[in-house]
Amino acid sequence: MPELPEVETVRRGLSPVMEGARIVRAETRREGLRWPFPDRMADRLTGARVMRLGRRSKYLLADLDTGETLITHLGMSGRMLISGHPLGKFHHDHPAPEKHDHVVLHMDNGARVTFNDPRRFGAMDLCDSSGLEDHKLIRVLGPEPLGNAFDEPYLIGALKHRNSPIKSALLDQGIIAGLGNIYVCEVLFRAGIHPTRKAMRLSSARIAGLVPIIRNVLVEAIESGGSSLNDYRQADGELGYFQHNFQAYGREGQPCVTQGCTGKIRRITQSGRSTFYCAQCQR
DNA sequence: CCACGACCCTGCATGC
């Protein structure tokens, strides 16, 4: 489900429900997801007030008044469902827990936030807020693509010696934090760059051109409420609609939308993941 | 220091 725009959409949906509210009860319905939950997680969450809901890359960060931060990753299939709140799908009641509801946060404003994740690639962890930047999942991340540290000189330097395909390099969270398979395909399509091209073989000018394209794709996707594939929804139950703006991803066999291009979108596999591109206008 | 494949897990669409 989630790349940076989807996680940002979830954050925006959750923040009016969670910010300023206290967790009166935390239910963990299994021992962990991708990894075991941290020691006594439910106890450490109980009574905590959420000061601020933030995001770093694809991680949701709930800054608590206990001095700890709750780190949540949605993996491939994770969702955050709101009930008992006007901004949630269920305004007044709480649906019975479903099969893959793994963590339920009961807020003092009557809302419940449920972390549902069928594939269980998601994760939760708690750390000292002061040490967040040193957390093992956070410290390995490259710059935020919508932040000031991400600019043309940075990307040129980061890709200069990369011998891997540009597709793999842009998926590397240590280079740019937050792009995933969909948005990398869309970025390379807009840039007219062939996904198998070696990063180090691209001119500085072409790499520099990627920077505004990356920012634009992400901003447009966030403004659209993210992309809804399968049953992914925003926290309020609404569907995002950026998937209607895909120009490459998921369009195998369909005509290229570039003006004057007669090509069709192809699908290849790169390191186990599908890449969609137009062989005529991406070089 | 890479780059790549296997693996983690469930659900869904497809084809026989």
Add this chain to the structure above:
DNA sequence: TGCATGCAGGGTCGTG
């Protein structure tokens, strides 16, 4: 109807 296969927006780890 059942069953096998392949695919899915995430990431880590071991190997060469």
